[in-house]
Amino acid sequence: MIVDLFAGPGGLDHGAELAGHPSVGIEWDANAVATRVAAGLATVHGDVRTYGPADFPDATVLAGGPPCQTFTIAGKGAGRAALDQVLLEVKRMAARDTGRRSFDDDRTGLVLEPLRWALAAIDMGRPYRAIVLEQVPAVLPVWDAYVEVLRAEGYMASCGILEAERYGVPQTRRRAVLVARRDGLVGLPAPTHRPWRRNLSGLESYLLPVVTMGDVLDRGPFTVISNYGTGGDPKNRGRRTSSEPAFTVTGKISRLRLVDPGGRELERLSPSEAGQLQGFPADWPWSGRDIPQQIGNACPPPLAAALIRAALAPAV
Template sequence: MSDRNVTDELDDLQYVDLFSGCGGMSQGFEQVGFDCVGAIDQNENACETYGHNIGTEPIIGDITNYTADGLLDEFGVSKGELDVLISCAPCQGFSQHRNKDDYDHDERNTLVSFSAELAVEMEPEFFVMENVPELIRGSKEKYWNRTYEILKDAGYLVKSDILNAADFGVPQRRNRAIIIARKDSRKVELPSPNVDDHRTVRDAIEDLPPVKAGEEDPDDPMHRAPNHTDRIVKMLDLVPNDGGSWMDIPEPYQDEYWLDSMKKRAENGDLGSFCDTYGRMHWDRPAGTITRKSSTPSCGRYVHPEQNRNITVREAARLQSFPDDWEFQGSFISWYEQNGNAVPPKLGEAIAEEVKQWYPIEEKGARQATLENAFSD
């Protein structure tokens, strides 16, 4: 166990980010004053972005090839020394949008519990996890149950719930499972909403200069729009501003622009979320969930409220709450993928603030509740 005195070193709280991606959660922790001592991810583009913006070069590799001791050696820290271990394991295997096959044997489903096992061996003060809501309240709960038992049996007090990023200043409706666990059954809580009014698409992107499909703002390479065919641009021109979608294309043009699948759904009245495709964002609402597919109009409501194109990378990043000095690395299409896969930094910041407020241990002895006391509050 490290003899580092957390009472005297609140400005030197250390974290490691497993499955670090491009650094959304880490950015939130950095904004609160935590220091990254290590990160790991398999995606080379995301690792390049992480190093460029966070300042720590992640290990590019498969985490399952490492032991806890091996990772601690790589990061130059000792068992019990970390303040926070972050794990945002890939969630695609859990997603409700991929329900056509049985994903019970998808190896990504085991990464959640695998990272908990690493945490037990590395002994951080806090273990933080973010994932899709289905992990703790839905079809994939069995994977969470196993993870919970691993942490609980090792003496961690575990708090979990589904939080909406919009409640924490992110201009986007994004429900995510958030888990915070603390060593030695010391009490901890999840962050509470910290905004009275949700930020909107207008709040986030209205001030950005207009660009056309396929064009880039000369003053900001991230404010670059995906290219669309002439047919798609003409189709989008027929979609009403501020929240319209393919359903609102005037009748004289429907035969030309509606796909067979659209016609069938319209006839059956079975629209579901399909009505969001080729949809414009609403100016005065938070955006819907920004995904890795936000460059493609057929994949959701990702069209600019007024301009005939999908949102630019900068607009997508702002809707995720990344700062304007954030620069993605790698291929252009990977910028959207990295952004959509990231934890919104503002949500990460709220989590980091919650974790930090439980320090220093010596001065907050009243908060050192045992598991029994925590549940008796």
């Protein structure tokens, strides 16, 4: 059983299903909980900080994607500014110093919750067999610090940056990931699909071709016009055609403009279509409010499945 912290609308849990492993998710947002319940996912509606390993005695795998708002480049950067303090807290936690310090933005401290759970399980004498974490690239130094701690606690662990399109997700999305296990060697999952580089489609031709927007959406040819500029110029809107993967899916995906080859405006992406670009099935039962934000915050299920398979592969 996998316990999924900050479970959102079910991206990692659906990935666990694809990988053949049951899961239960903890999520505080009522809208994401509504989606999870509609999807039939085991869910605890609550704050991760008020729970611990003792509340989930059947869980042998820890997973999660802490909120990214204070670390993402689209936010104000409170987490990035507090990175040195976060890394110091990792060392204090490893030393079992219980005097936790506060952050200017409470959300920044949530990136430490998976480590709290992992260390608590170790101290209970029931360490998790494996750990799977993902976040925005700016969190990689935190995962590096986690790896050092986990190795000292008897885990094999690895972290790095992965590109989601290399695991069958129809968008270009870079994520900082960590995988760890106690009963064997572990490494980041090998890619199954080619990298996406415009005008360089022949890269790594022995892998599957990149999945495009046109591969998953039931529309004719179209071009997506980004809701934000490239190169810092808001007037320089990025463009991608349906024969390419989508831009990174964010909570602003409903603002994307779509035009046909003649430049005529098309209907904007529906929740189902936006979810498909994040790697969800077309019939995922998006519920509640703030659905674009739910989709943008979710872990892409194909990437989650690859991470879980890597963490739980037969021990060698």
